Amino acid sequence: MKSSTDTMEKKSKNGLFAGGMVLIFVIGIFVGLVVGGFTHKGATTQQGVTTAQPYQLSLVEIMDVSFTPNKSLGAQPQFYVVGANGELGSSANITFPTNRKIIVTITSYDMGSAPTASQYSKVSGTVNDQITLIDGAIASGGNTSLIWKTEVSSVPVSKIIHTFTIPSLHINIPVIAGYTETAVIPPISKNKAGSYNWQCEAACGSGKSGWEGPMATPGWMMGTVNVV
Ligand SMILES: [Cu+2]
Numbered sequence: 001m002k003s004s005t006d007t008m009e010k011k012s013k014n015g016l017f018a019g020g021m022v023l024i025f026v027i028g029i030f031v032g033l034v035v036g037g038f039t040h041k042g043a044t045t046q047q048g049v050t051t052a053q054p055y056q057l058s059l060v061e062i063m064d065v066s067f068t069p070n071k072s073l074g075a076q077p078q079f080y081v082v083g084a085n086g087e088l089g090s091s092a093n094i095t096f097p098t099n100r101k102i103i104v105t106i107t108s109y110d111m112g113s114a115p116t117a118s119q120y121s122k123v124s125g126t127v128n129d130q131i132t133l134i135d136g137a138i139a140s141g142g143n144t145s146l147i148w149k150t151e152v153s154s155v156p157v158s159k160i161i162h163t164f165t166i167p168s169l170h171i172n173i174p175v176i177a178g179y180t181e182t183a184v185i186p187p188i189s190k191n192k193a194g195s196y197n198w199q200c201e202a203a204c205g206s207g208k209s210g211w212e213g214p215m216a217t218p219g220w221m222m223g224t225v226n227v228v
Contacts, residue, residue, distance in 0.1 A: 052099060052100045052101075052187075053100070054100060054101040054102065054103045054184075055096070055097050055100045055101065055102045055103070056102075056103050056105070057081070057094070057096075057102055057103070057104045057105070058081070058082035058104075058105045058106075058107075059079055059080065059081060059082070059091065059104065059105070059106045059107070059164065060079070060080045060082060060088060060106075060107050060109070061077060061078070061079050061080075061106065061107070061108045061109065061110060061162055061175065062077065062078055062080070062109050062110070063075075063077045063109060063110035063111060063177075064076075064077075065077065065078040067206075067213055067214065067220075069213075069217050069220075070213065073206045073212075073213045076205065076206065076213050076214040076220065077110060077161075077162065077204050077205075077214060077220070077221065078091075078214060078219070078220045078221070079091040079162075079164070079200070079219075079220065079221065079223075081094055090219040090223075091198075091219050091220075091223050092218040092219035092223040092224065093218075093223060093224050093226060094198065094223060094224070094225045094226070095225075095226050095228060096185075096188060096225055096226070096227045096228070097227075097228060098187070098188050098189060098190045098192070098193055098227060098228065099187050099188070099189070099190060100187055101184060101185065101186065101187055102184070102185040102187075102188075103182065103183070103184055103185075104164070104173065104182065104183045104184075104185060105180065105181070105182050106164060106173065106175055106180070106181045106182075106183075107136075107179075107180045107181075108161065108162065108175050108176065108177055108178060108179055108180075108181075109178070110161050110162070110177040110178065111161075111177050111178065112161060112177055113158055113159055113160055113161050113177065113202075114160065114161050114162065114202035114203050114204040114210060115202065115203045115210060116157055116160040116163065116174070116201060116202040116203070117201065118157050120157075120160065120163050120165060120172055120174055120201040120202070121154050121155055121156065121157040121160060121174055122153065122154045122172065122174075123152065123153050123154060123155075123172060123173060123174065123183070124170050124171060124172045125166070125169060125170045125171030125172060125185060126171070126173070126183040126184055126185055126186075127184040127185075127186055128153070129153050130151050130152060130153050130183075131151070131152060131173055131174075131181050131182065131183040132149060132150070132151050132181065132182045132183075133149065133150050133151075133152055133155070133176065133179055133181055134148060134149050134179060134180040134181065134182075135148045135149075135178070135179055136178045136179055136180055137178055139180075154174075155174045155176055159176045159177075160174045160175065160176065160202050161175055161176060161177040161202060161204060162174075162175040162200045162202050162204055162221070163175060163199075163200050163201040163202055164198060164200070165198060165199050165200065165201045166196050166197070166198045166199075166225050167196075167197065167199065168196045168197070169188070169192070169196055169225070169227075171185060172201070174202075175202075188227055192227055193227050193228060194226075194227055195224050195225070195226050195227075196224070196225045196227065197222065197223075197224060197225070198222060198223050198224070198225050199215075199221070199222045200214075200215060200221035200222065203215070204221060205220075205221060
């Protein structure tokens with residue numbers, strides 16, 4: 001009996017010791033988490049959402065695509081999204097993450113211009129309401145003395161061939177044919193998550209008004225932006 005009690009006592013002491021160690025360990029983790037959490041919070045607060053990597057959205061616009069929804073309309077312009085593997089994907093549904101800067105690059109392989117209401121010549125919804133224009137024709141030649149890159153807050157309405165516009169988010173990026181343009185959209189807060197229409201506001205489509213065909217077809221000159 002005695003030895004058994006001793007053993008039990010020993011066991012219970014061992015149990016207490018083990019329990020104590022576990023408790024210390026748990027407290028240690030808790031303190032670590034709290035301190036780490038505060039430190040992390042501090043860093044996040046100090047630098048805000050800019051610590052997150054910017055999200056890159058590449059759009060390519062091509063002028064002569066067979067209009068598959070109605071082939072009788074012939075070739076029509078179309079916006080594509082460059083996918084994660086470099087493939088050209090549909091622009092019917094475009095994703096914007098919240099709380100991250102979004103860098104939009106639009107490359108237009110197009111010519112000419114399309115009738116556009118003057119309000120869409122102004123850039124909006126980007127950092128400083130500006131975009132960077134890269135004149136593809138000049139940039140690709142030996143034009144070292146020419147200015148091929150400019151930051152602008154508007155473009156001449158006569159030069160607009162398309163726009164990438166999200167009216168409800170007050171984002172408007174006018175597109176000049178043959179240019180590559182970059183725009184930085186400031187982080188969108190989580191409470192703006194939802195679905196928004198994007199629309200080209202230059203009458204580049206078919207029909208008398210230029211607002212038919214691709215202008216009214218998701219994945220061509222309009223679609224949805226899902227802010228998630
Ligand atoms: Cu258009």
